Amino acid sequence: MYTREISLIDTIKKYPLISPFIIIKIDAQRRGIEFSKAALSKVDPDIHQVKVRSFSREQKGLYPVALMLRDGTSIITRNNDRLKVREPLEIDVVDDDIVIRDQGKILEKVFYWEKPDYYDKETRRGIPMWKVVNARPQRLDINPYQFCHLWEKNMGCKFCGIAGTYRRSDKPSYLEFNDIDDTITEALKEYGRFTNVFLTGGMVTTGKVLFDDEVNYYIKVLEIIGKHFKTKKFPSQLLGAPYNEEQLKRIYNNTGLMSYSANIEVLNKEKFDWICPGKSAFVGYEKLKERLYKAVDVFGKGYVNTGIVCGVEMAKPYGFSSEEEGIEKTLEEAEKLMKYGVDVVSCVWRVAQESIFFKQKSPSLEYYVKIVQGLDNLRNKYNLCVDMDNYRRCGNHPDTDLSRIW
Amino acid sequence: MEIIFNQEIIECINNPNTLKVIATINNKGIPHVTFKDSISVNENGEIVLCEIIDSSVTNKNLVYSIWFGRSVSINILGINRKSYLIEGIPVRAIIAGKEFQKYYFYMQKKYGNIDLSTVWIIEPQWVKEETLEKRLIEEENKHPIINHLDRILKKKE
Ligand code: SF4
Numbered sequence: 018m019y020t021r022e023i024s025l026i027d028t029i030k031k032y033p034l035i036s037p038f039i040i041i042k043i044d045a046q047r048r049g050i051e052f053s054k055a056a057l058s059k060v061d062p063d064i065h066q067v068k069v070r071s072f073s074r075e076q077k078g079l080y081p082v083a084l085m086l087r088d089g090t091s092i093i094t095r096n097n098d099r100l101k102v103r104e105p106l107e108i109d110v111v112d113d114d115i116v117i118r119d120q121g122k123i124l125e126k127v128f129y130w131e132k133p134d135y136y137d138k139e140t141r142r143g144i145p146m147w148k149v150v151n152a153r154p155q156r157l158d159i160n161p162y163q164f165c166h167l168w169e170k171n172m173g174c175k176f177c178g179i180a181g182t183y184r185r186s187d188k189p190s191y192l193e194f195n196d197i198d199d200t201i202t203e204a205l206k207e208y209g210r211f212t213n214v215f216l217t218g219g220m221v222t223t224g225k226v227l228f229d230d231e232v233n234y235y236i237k238v239l240e241i242i243g244k245h246f247k248t249k250k251f252p253s254q255l256l257g258a259p260y261n262e263e264q265l266k267r268i269y270n271n272t273g274l275m276s277y278s279a280n281i282e283v284l285n286k287e288k289f290d291w292i293c294p295g296k297s298a299f300v301g302y303e304k305l306k307e308r309l310y311k312a313v314d315v316f317g318k319g320y321v322n323t324g325i326v327c328g329v330e331m332a333k334p335y336g337f338s339s340e341e342e343g344i345e346k347t348l349e350e351a352e353k354l355m356k357y358g359v360d361v362v363s364c365v366w367r368v369a370q371e372s373i374f375f376k377q378k379s380p381s382l383e384y385y386v387k388i389v390q391g392l393d394n395l396r397n398k399y400n401l402c403v404d405m406d407n408y409r410r411c412g413n414h415p416d417t418d419l420s421r422i423w
Numbered sequence: 424m425e426i427i428f429n430q431e432i433i434e435c436i437n438n439p440n441t442l443k444v445i446a447t448i449n450n451k452g453i454p455h456v457t458f459k460d461s462i463s464v465n466e467n468g469e470i471v472l473c474e475i476i477d478s479s480v481t482n483k484n485l486v487y488s489i490w491f492g493r494s495v496s497i498n499i500l501g502i503n504r505k506s507y508l509i510e511g512i513p514v515r516a517i518i519a520g521k522e523f524q525k526y527y528f529y530m531q532k533k534y535g536n537i538d539l540s541t542v543w544i545i546e547p548q549w550v551k552e553e554t555l556e557k558r559l560i561e562e563e564n565k566h567p568i569i570n571h572l573d574r575i576l577k578k579k580e
Contacts, residue, residue, distance in 0.1 A: 085519075131519070131520040155519050408518075409477070409518060421486045
């Protein structure tokens with residue numbers, strides 16, 4: 018049962034100690050956005066980022082790929098889906114400023130992300146670089162494997178839309194090493210832009226041992242990137258499969274990688290088994306947690322985290338039966354991980370039309386506010402440093418945004 | 424935005440030899456004061472603060488201020504001993520893009536190979552001259568009843 022929902026404006030009033038910027042961000046992600054004609058006329062493809070190719074997204078139109086608020090908070094969201102599960106927030110122009118609006122009320126000014134210099138260049142074999150490496154405001158995102166073995170076996174996570182995205186596009190399943198090399202070389206020529214390199218992609222289950230091929234592939238990519246730096250380690254994050262101890266050590270010792278994530282997605286074993294059948298079959302909930310704890314031994318506290326798709330635990334029919342229960346159980350389980358030094362970061366569940374869950378509805382805004390506040394409090398309690406996944410890196414975790422002020 | 428600064432104040436703020444401090448508060452109301460050499464005024468009459476250290480208390484407190492509309496205080500002391508107090512509200516944190524890069528290059532040119540976290544834009548609300556000589560005259564005029572009596576005793580022959 019979902020709680021009766023209160024509006025965005027009333028939620029901001031009800032939670033005066035939570036940043037209104039972050040509440041707006043959550044709702045824009047949860048409900049999507051819609052650009053007015055005037056807002057679209059402010060898009061300049063020579064300046065703004067309108068193209069993106071990642072393992073979970075393909076966009077080459079005139080829409081800005083994301084927004085930024087006055088405080089530097091990113092809002093990674095999309096022009097509203099055809100399904101219109103919820104009423105989107107509106108992006109419009111007032112007094113020459115681009116603004117985000119709900120129920121006729123202007124909430125904040127917004128800015129469109131600027132594209133990096135390398136975006137329109139091509140690799141030595143003529144591949145546009147935006148198709149190889151995707152850019153966040155300060156981060157280079159590489160998705161070497163753009164599909165997922167779990168989907169090949171029809172065991173993908175039920176909220177995940179990457180199979181649909183992949184099948185609708187012309188992208189290759191694997192990126193070519195030379196394309197990555199050319200793009201990274203070019204991207205690093207732009208001084209003052211990037212502070213981090215991020216690697217992720219679909220799961221590769223093959224190899225001598227489970228995930229070995231994935232580990233070997235990432236090691237190769239990290240070597241290609243690492244050759245540019247004078248230090249052995251460089252600011253970087255790998256969001257990969259839950260590796261075993263030997264694999265974790267191999268990747269840490271042989272590359273410049275500084276931080277590691279493996280997503281647990283849902284903080285409850287029963288819901289995890291239902292929502293993530295592939296992860297459950299290949300690794301299992303408890304084993305995934307154990308592997309995260311091992312990762313802290315290898316990478317160090319503050320350099321390991323796990324992501325949750327916040328809200329999917331409420332999906333019907335097997336999700337939690339009330340929002341109160343969902344919040345309580347999620348934070349209870351998050352605390353166990355954080356106590357061990359594994360940070361838990363949340364993404365807002367945007368119901369993806371390409372996913373199995375496409376007919377579901379995400380929980381109320383208040384649900385998210387309570388969970389992100391709870392995660393931020395726990396992080397503070399266990400003194401977990403948020404650098405590896407803060408607002409300047411991913412920009413997609415409202416709870417790490419809240420950690421900016423302590 | 425209303426223009427708050429006159430040319431003399433702009434020159435004083437932009438002078439590299441001027442001492443500049445900023446006072447901010449955190450979410451518990453605890454104040455924090457620090458010298459910020461990198462404070463300047465831009466062509467729009469706004470204050471620009473280039474924050475080098477991402478995890479500095481000032482940076483965190485400025486985020487708190489922009490989130491909840493809290494003011495910050497800036498005080499400057501020029502080489503001519505003239506001092507100005509400015510109240511401002513942070514209105515933008517620029518962390519990426521061409522505007523950010525402009526300041527990134529400027530800071531590297533000035534300080535060598537250092538990082539830049541955030542370019543803060545602070546909108547001044549008001550400014551007041553705080554130079555001691557000027558304040559003493561003001562105080563005498565506005566609050567003549569406040570004074571130590573011995574200061575106004577007749578001089579003994
Ligand atoms: S592991 Fe799950 S969430 Fe990740 S790409 Fe595969 S199916 Fe999607």
